[in-house]
Amino acid sequence: MRLRYIPPRMPGTTSQSAGRSLLACEGMSKAEIESILDAAEKYRAMIDRREQSDLLRGKTVVNAFFEHSTRTRTSFEMAAKRLGAMAVNFDPGLSSTAKGETLADTVRTLDAMGVDSMVVRHASGGSAAFVARHVRATVVNAGDGRHEHPTQALLDAMTIRRALGTVEKKRVAIVGDVLHSRVARSNVHTLRALGAEVVLVGPRSMAPTDLKSAISSKIFNDLREGIAGADVIMTLRIQLERHARAQFPGGGEYARLFGITPARLEWAKKDGKVLVMHPGPCNRGVEVSREMLNDERCLMLEQVANGVAVRMAVLARACGAEQ
Amino acid sequence: MRLRYIPPRMPGTTSQSAGRSLLACEGMSKAEIESILDAAEKYRAMIDRREQSDLLRGKTVVNAFFEHSTRTRTSFEMAAKRLGAMAVNFDPGLSSTAKGETLADTVRTLDAMGVDSMVVRHASGGSAAFVARHVRATVVNAGDGRHEHPTQALLDAMTIRRALGTVEKKRVAIVGDVLHSRVARSNVHTLRALGAEVVLVGPRSMAPTDLKSAISSKIFNDLREGIAGADVIMTLRIQLERHARAQFPGGGEYARLFGITPARLEWAKKDGKVLVMHPGPCNRGVEVSREMLNDERCLMLEQVANGVAVRMAVLARACGAEQ
């Protein structure tokens, strides 16, 4: 029993949930990923028809965001509500952690309230797994430091599959700060499991070529070379506020070297039939040009729409209520 | 198609909602207003009986308040929940806009999550209409700068109609900072459409007489003159924190010149049978005297109660689910 201090003499305490946690994409099999994507397709149709289900009635999903992200939290909240779960937002910024409580104690307390799945975002890599070791609820990693952001990679895979029919054998160029990005990391694992060819592209400080062996992906420091032959260009958010001047020359310089524009899509394919993705929020005119954002090859909003569907599938799985 | 970057090749994306936005009272017909008020009467009875409906089951209503207002947001949240909608509070203060995302991108992202109606409050006039041009969801204006606050005017009209049987031919004196007030502006349009006679009363800096031609309402800078013959005195909140000393002499001076007291109601009608309203929150003893607030002719809490009912009617309409 993980939750050590609920005494065993107390009968009737919550039994371990029948659901499955989602902590990382690393190690997920192709079959496992595809089963989530197949469920997500069904949920996407449910969203489009504006239907609500009672699948998770009686289940409690808590959004425990120790790092702010209104966008992702809202997506998970909508997913939980559309499946009929009780969705509770726990905002630890205002809570006991401010009173010196440890992370382990905070999540154990929440857990004891009768939670089925806990959606955790935290600034430290490994924190989702840490939480999972301390609670009986299942844990869904909504981004832990520079480690992983599994639902983002799953919604990206779903978006590619819907647009191109399959992910297999497609060439995907991930462009940006690939060294520090949890989105990149989760996508490399997911796309590879699904049989895609993944290449990484970015400035030398963000895409060191010695990363190559570690993740056995091709690394390019030149955009033109990197995206040649790509079916999909997956751009990453540049966190302008985080990068020191020494390492990174600012948005304008980045845009000049790595910004995606309609004209540059011809570097990938002569006919320009290339899909462009971005996890959002986008620095307009930096990672992707304004013109590109309004181009139908840019799938940003499709990614958002698929995000709710993927999270419905992941939460149903995490609550042990798959159909 | 407004939402330009959901590519048309993607089938199954959300179709334009069948509902109707509510961006302004200006231009609404008497019939349109009365149909909302009639529906609101039905919902008021539902609230009083503590019934909940499934009318909006499957629909998502997002409160996107880019300017804080717990009171109005709570009223909309209660309205959405009583009709069975999924009510989601999106707090952009903590969100992507802080990361440099534009308003258009933020609301497009929300929209792509599967929203039926977006309740928008924003500090800039015209922002509700701006949002409506960028999303497929319908938009309900919950106050945009100095422009309009339509649900406030509708709940005020409902309150007068319930108290006096009709709005038609009633004389309504709006007292306060009529120049800068979105509440005044929405009320002038609504009350006129319903056949009331509207006069504006306030200090010269807040009710310049050259406003008269612009809005073709009578303007008074003297309270006694302005409220003579009034059936209803609609006071406005004085934003003490916003007014520079030069323009405005402070709460005490305002109360002396424009504060409403039981004794002053006889300036309106000899028998004192006059209704007093205030949109809240009230500076006690400034716009309305403490004694007046406890008088049964003061309808402040009736306004609040009708507010939830009017918002139920407006959200049902906005979600295309009118009965």
Added chain:
Amino acid sequence: MRLRYIPPRMPGTTSQSAGRSLLACEGMSKAEIESILDAAEKYRAMIDRREQSDLLRGKTVVNAFFEHSTRTRTSFEMAAKRLGAMAVNFDPGLSSTAKGETLADTVRTLDAMGVDSMVVRHASGGSAAFVARHVRATVVNAGDGRHEHPTQALLDAMTIRRALGTVEKKRVAIVGDVLHSRVARSNVHTLRALGAEVVLVGPRSMAPTDLKSAISSKIFNDLREGIAGADVIMTLRIQLERHARAQFPGGGEYARLFGITPARLEWAKKDGKVLVMHPGPCNRGVEVSREMLNDERCLMLEQVANGVAVRMAVLARACGAEQ
């Protein structure tokens, strides 16, 4: 009629709720407390089975926390949702009170929106009763200054009853800042009503012996003496941030004198069969040692689990929907 300014001429306004407020444990009879605990047992089973009820469908429960407490607010929110109520979090920090509105006006406004029960936390003792005098909704006190925190005491009683079969004739030592603690105050009343023997233990500044006559409990300034013979040691949170150095020598010193460890349980009973409780959040290693927190005799998480169940019972009662 308490709500003076909803005019009596308005028909159809909310009638006084049939429910019962919970403002304090002082004055509650044994029968009343036991009826709440019996209902809570039923709800605990419902939580453990992950069932949701429609008992409070149509009812609105507002969490009005004028002092932050994510943990307690989340517990009440889960309780309300599991019973099918509309649960609304009203965060006055961001609201009208910031615009100078009085507490009475803020809660009257909320009340007029159609609220059945208002859960109030506030920094001032007596504020829950104050709110109850101004609204038609029933009020549940979720902690008012140094006065009371009734649901905490009820969940503590439930935890003891579940662990020991009964509260009657059990010796409970409350250890900590008993002078300033609302948890201690509510517990003294509740445990006494249930027939327990209560002793208070703490440093002289926190447990002055002249308190003895006021509350007719035994007071000890020495831990060993105070816990001798105890069946339950109920520790209180030390608010390290609030205590001036002059009065209180810091966490290390407190732990040395009053911290509970497995070894010290033998001071209570030779066989060490003693239960340890803490209302949370706990300063690990101060009130309770790290080793003790992981001991099965420490019931902290049981307290949390019972907290949701007790709040379900209290909210059902407050909404007049007891079964």
